[in-house]
Amino acid sequence: MTPVERLSGIVVWVLAIATVVFLLTPLAVTVAVSFGSSAVFTLPAPSWSLRWYEALGRSRELWGVVATSVQLAALSTVLGLGLGTAAAIGLLNGRFPGRDAIVTFLVSPLMLPGLVVGIAMLEAYRAAGLRSVWVSLILAHVVITLPYVVRTVYAALSLFDFTLIDAARTLGLSYPRAIVQVLVPALAPAFVTSGMFAFLASMDNYPISIFFTDAWTRTLPIQMLQFVEESPDPTIAAISTLLILLAVVVLVVGDRMVGLRRMADL
C-alpha cells in the first residue's frame, strides 16, 4: 500500500464514522429528550424522568389519533399486500408486452413528490363527489403501500423457480394448493419485510395524508406536526421514541427474516 492509499483509506473511514454519528444523531437526541426532566429540551438533561411518558399515557386525544393511524396502516398494508402480490405473480408468469412499463407504473408513487400526488388525489376525489375522510384516506394509503409490496415481492419472485409449482402439480397437488404449499413459504420473507416497510410508510406519511384529514379524523404525523408547531413539549419526544422502538422491532425482525444486507437493496 502506498502512503496515498493509506491516507485515503483513513479519510474514508473517518467520514464514514462521522456519517454514522450524523445519521443516528436525531434518533439519539429524541430518546435523550424523552427521558429528560426539562420541558425546554435542555441537553444534557438536568435529571432523568418518565414524566413525558406519563403525560403521554394520560393524553386521550393522542391515543385516538394513534388508533386511527394504526388501523389505517394495517388495512392499507393488507390491501397493498393482496393487490401487489397478485400483480407480481401475474407480471412474472403472464406473457404480455410492456411488462417493464407496468412495473415502473406500479412503483412510480415512490418516486413522485408526495405533495403533488396528494393534491391530484384531493382534486379528483372531490370532483368525483367522494366525501368520506376514511374512504379517501384508505384509497390514498393503498397507493403508498402497494409500491413497496410490488418492488420487494417482484424482486423475490424473479428469483423463484416456477417449475417447482409444475413439479408440485405433477405430484398431484391442485394449482391453489401448490401455490399455498410451495410458493407462499418461499415468499414469506419478502411478504413480511415489504409489509412492515409498507406499514411504516403509511404510519409516517405526511404529505399525502394532510389533504384528507379533517378536525375529527387525523393521522399521527399530522397531529405530531401540529403539536410541534403549536405547543412543543417532550411528550412529542416520548411518542417519537415509541415510533423509533417500532422501527427497531422492524429492523430486528427484518434481519432475522432476510438479513440486513438484503434489506439494504433499494
Place this chain on the structure above:
Amino acid sequence: MMALRRIDPVGLLVLPAVLYLGLVYGLPLLNLLARALVIDGVPSVAGFVKFFSDPFDWIVIGNTLRIAVLVTLLSLAIGFPTALALARARGAAQALILVAIILPLSVGVVVKAFAWQIVLRRDGVVSQALVALGLWDEPQRLLFTEAGLVIGAANVFVPFMILPIYSVVKLIDPRLGEAAATLGAAPGYRFFRVFLPLALPGIVSGIAFVFSMAVSMYVVPNLLIGDRFQTLATLTGRSFLLMRNEQLGSTTAVVLLVLAVSVVVASSALSRRFGGQS
C-alpha cells in the same frame, strides 16, 4: 404446456393493481395536468405565463434549486465515502453502518425534523460542539437558517445516496484495481479512470434520488426554516392548505412534477449510457 394456453389466466392477476392505481392515482395525476393547462374550458398556458412572469416566483424557484443542489452535494460528500466503507466493511462494522442507514429510514420525517429543531438551536448539540472545538467564538442558532435546512435535509436523504452507490460498488471486482496497479497505474489514475467510471451509475442514481426528494420536500423546510423561506413544495402546500389559491397550487404542483420526473428520466438515461444495468 405454457405455450398451449391462449389466454393466460395468471397474467390477469396484474389487472386489479393496474386498474386500482390507474383509477385512484393515474387519472388524478392526468386530471391535475389537465387542470393546470385548461382554464375555463379552453386550453391555455396562462397559469404558467403568470407564474413565470412574477419575480417572487423566480425567488421561490431559485430557493428550491439552490437548497436541492446543496443538499445533494453534502449528501454526496458524506454518502460516497460511507458507501465505500460499507462495501469494504465486514462483521460488526458492516452491521453498524447498515443499522445507521436502515433505522433512520424506518423513522418518520416528522420525528427527525423535530429532533433537528432541538439539535440546531443556539444551545443545541451542534452549536455546543462547534464552540467546544474552537470553530465558533460563541453559540449561534442554526435553526431557521439555510445552513440548518441543508444539514437537516441531508440527514434525512443521505441513505438514498449511500444505498445506490453501495449496490454498485460492492459488485466492483477488487482485482481490477490490483491489475491496474500491476500495469503501473498510479493510485489517482486507478481511482479516477478505473474505479470511478464503474461506480458512476450508482452515483448518478443516488444524485437523482436525493435531488428529486430535496426538490419536493415539504415537512423539513416547514419545521427547519419556516414561512419566510418558500420553496416550490411549501408554496404548493400553502396555496392549497392556507391560501386556498388552487390555480396557483396546481401550477406549482405541475412545475414540481415536471422537475421531479425529468430528474428521474434523465438519470435513468444517463446510467444506461454509462453502462449500468440498473
